[in-house]
Amino acid sequence: MSEDRPQQKDAYSLILDAIDVGIYRPGDRLVESELAERFGVSRTPIREALQRLETQSLLSRDGRSLMVASLDHNQMAELYEVRIELEGLAARLAARHATEAEGRVLQSFIDEDRELLGDPSALARANRRFHRQIHLASHNRFLVQQLDLVYRSMTLMATTSLAVEGRGHIALAEHQSIVDAIRSRDGDAAYAALREHISMAFETRLKNDASEF
Incomplete structure (x- = not known):
């Protein structure tokens, strides 16, 4: 695991921070496996974090894919x-x-x-x-x-x-x-x-x- 990778934040906070700083932008597709690899966590907490973000309307669904939502x-x-x-x-x-x-x-x-x-x-x-x-x-x-x-x-x-x-x-x-x-x-x-x-x-x-x- 990379030493500069955040150690104390949960998967939800890591993804939210990545959206906040523009790593993921409105319209970008979020993939469990890619997120797990990027943040060095298992797919289960990533999946739970994505579900939470979708419930909060920060992610939108396009078929089976989840994307960063955008505001009209x-x-x-x-x-x-x-x-x-x-x-x-x-x-x-x-x-x-x-x-x-x-x-x-x-x-x-x-x-x-x-x-x-x-x-x-x-x-x-x-x-x-x-x-x-x-x-x-x-x-x-x-x-x-x-x-x-x-x-x-x-x-x-x-x-x-x-x-x-x-x-x-x-x-x-x-x-x-x-x-x-x-x-x-x-x-x-x-x-x-x-x-x-x-x-x-x-x-x-x-x-x-x-x-x-």
Whole structure:
């Protein structure tokens, strides 16, 4: 077994991570034997993981084959609508409950992420880290669980809005507004800033998708 192969994750997490980082993209067919060989696990946990992912609508079936699902325009719009509301709530609660240390961590993420502006893939990973920290800073376990489900579905988007020219700089400025509001304990401002941030990301994605036709 390769030494750089993840040792502590189960088959479900390994496959989900592979989809998240783009190893498997919407429309790609997933084969039990190939997955078992790639991840160094037996086919039984792979089969169970595939069944779980299909139940969660992250995989779709074409005859006997399972493929990474894709989101159509309406599904993407519905996902963003839910994301806007839940993330706005997370920011409002973070303004109320975040510790000073959590506020400093959020600021440090923004400072570090400026070094990634030339690398959309790395910036997208850092963006998820930033948002996840806000979720945790809400100190509401049920909200975090729901946002985990939303972000699980976000893995089905083949591209990131942060790849659009200029979006990275704008997104970090939006992140700064969110963090400033959270650290100022201004829940209304944090809620509004986070909602605006997600709305702009969705608008950027729609414009970019339209330009590809």
